[in-house]
Amino acid sequence: MTAAIIVAAGRGTRMGPSVDKIFLEVAGKPIVVHAWERFAAHPMIDQIVLVVKDGFQSAFHDLAKQFPSHLSRKPYSIVIGGSERQHSVWNGLQALDSKVELVAIQDGARPCTSSILISQTLLAAQEMGAAVAAQRATDTVKQSDDGRTITHHLDRSHLWTVQTPQAFRVEVIRKALRFVMEQNLTVTDDTAACAFIEQPVRLIESTSPNPKATAPSDLPILESLLAQL
């Protein structure tokens, strides 16, 4: 079996203190509903786990009732997020059916992910153990060890920015996150945990826009991208 964990427990401070970005509506639905739908509609996915902030459980059950034609296609469960992303993902992993061998982890604030990208990432994870949707870096990136001067001019042709889905064989992501938490480390994305257990991660090039909502100025872009899907 294959599952999706949708991480919808972020703080989203760049949207302003009182706004939870994933509930903002674009193209007629909250952002998180779009993200959820992409996996509910995907033929490889058997189970969906939503990781939410404590107190928001009923809001998500309400969304499932409000958009039943899409969201009720697959069984879902709701778990509470942790203090960091890695704890949220860990909690999501605990809620998987014992038969789930492959899992895709998705940002709840990323509503435009294509069906083909989900398939490719899952298939690569099945083969390799871990895979992540990514695009070639378009910005020029520099490294600074002191935050004041450039210490390393990185070669842009070797740089990728990672997105979600990030997909794993369940045993791989469990082992990687267990290691990270036992060592009291913090990782900013799920594939970074793989480095600690020497698990290689395949890059899957995302060929259509797959942005995450981070600031209010992103909403018009998401609106126009979703209108084209």
Place this chain on the structure above:
Amino acid sequence: MTAAIIVAAGRGTRMGPSVDKIFLEVAGKPIVVHAWERFAAHPMIDQIVLVVKDGFQSAFHDLAKQFPSHLSRKPYSIVIGGSERQHSVWNGLQALDSKVELVAIQDGARPCTSSILISQTLLAAQEMGAAVAAQRATDTVKQSDDGRTITHHLDRSHLWTVQTPQAFRVEVIRKALRFVMEQNLTVTDDTAACAFIEQPVRLIESTSPNPKATAPSDLPILESLLAQL
């Protein structure tokens, strides 16, 4: 004396084959006019050099006539761009008044650059030799040496994405670019050339949005940012 070189000779292929993005209008003016105005209005700037595609010289003279209240505040000259950015910048440097000791290089497609960012970048370049506007990386960036698997999980807290202005003491950028061209190297931004002559580059944190127009979906954002200036 201090000058600005505005690089307006890019190909802009992401906007589509027939569109030169810098001529697209946002907030009532072509994008490049906004970029030009920011420097024409800046009290530290004495001279402006526009680097343009061959055949576009008269289009830029027309813009100066069309928006005289802003653009005619500072003397400007127009030179033709080269095959790569470094050649365009080099051509721009040749057109500087011999008294110019400090130069800011600006993307013609970057219309929202603040006056304070221009000042800070120039002052740091005066002190240090080279400085660049930058912001802390918000994306998670990975390095891949083969384009297929992640070879290095970079620490985001040490990563910056660079913008323009990139500012230099004129002798520094001349020396750096001369070295790059003599060695037949290609650099994707002007500060990268500094690495070859061991010239340190100061990062100046850009605290307000300073995006570059790269795709049609950027235009609504630029419109709303310019409306707030």
